[in-house]
Amino acid sequence: MQSTDVTAARTADLEAIRAVVATVEHSQRNELPDEFVSLFREDALWTTAHGRRLYDRAEISEFTHRVLPGAMGDGTVTYEVEHVLFIRPDVAAVKARARYWTKDGREQVGNPGSPLYVMAKEDGRWLMVACQNTEVIDG
Numbered sequence: 001m002q003s004t005d006v007t008a009a010r011t012a013d014l015e016a017i018r019a020v021v022a023t024v025e026h027s028q029r030n031e032l033p034d035e036f037v038s039l040f041r042e043d044a045l046w047t048t049a050h051g052r053r054l055y056d057r058a059e060i061s062e063f064t065h066r067v068l069p070g071a072m073g074d075g076t077v078t079y080e081v082e083h084v085l086f087i088r089p090d091v092a093a094v095k096a097r098a099r100y101w102t103k104d105g106r107e108q109v110g111n112p113g114s115p116l117y118v119m120a121k122e123d124g125r126w127l128m129v130a131c132q133n134t135e136v137i138d139g
Contacts, residue, residue, distance in 0.1 A: 013092070016126050017119060018081050021096055025079040031072055033064040041120065041127040049113055049133040075108050076101050079115070090121040098133075111135045 020039055027036035037060055040046070046054045054060045083095040098113030118130040 009089075010086075013086075013089075013121065013126070014084060016121075017084055017092060017094055020119065020126050020128065021079050021081050021094065021117070025077065028068065029072060029076050031069050033061070033068045036064055036068065037061040039128050040131075041122070041129050044127070044129050044131070046128075046131045047133065049135040075103060087118075092119050092126075093117075094119055111137055 023035065023039055026032070027039075037057060040057045040060055042057050044057055044060060046060050048054070048063075052063070054063055078099050078101065080097045080099075081094060082097050085093040085095075087093060094117040096113075096115045096117065098115060100108040100110050100112070102108050112135075114134045114136050116132045116134070117128050119126045120129045121127075
């Protein structure tokens with residue numbers, strides 16, 4: 001593969017990874033648990049911002065269907081990809097920033113999030129495999 005092909009492939013992968021994070025945002029802002037859960041590989045693991053460990057898509061689905069509906073009643077959330085580290089061409093560690101907002105667009109009081117998503121590319125699709133949400137506490 002020529003360097004321009006590698007660059008184009010990497011650019012396409014970065015766009016696809018950003019699209020996954022954009023879908024995380026969309027599914028949470030609109031309280032769509034099925035859309036959110038579809039982003040995970042079947043054997044994924046996820047640790048919530050408060051330390052709850054979930055060990056496969058079925059467990060992630062049960063938790064998400066319980067907590068996501070109604071979660072955005074007082075505000076909304078945005079996610080920004082801050083850094084992508086390609087571990088291999090088909091595996092990436094994605095660092096994001098989560099910020100919480102009031103419905104009228106003011107930043108909410110509360111702590112931002114610092115999620116880490118390890119993603120794998122399977123059959124041309126980037127899926128979340130191992131994820132850790134972390135609440136950022138000042139101090």
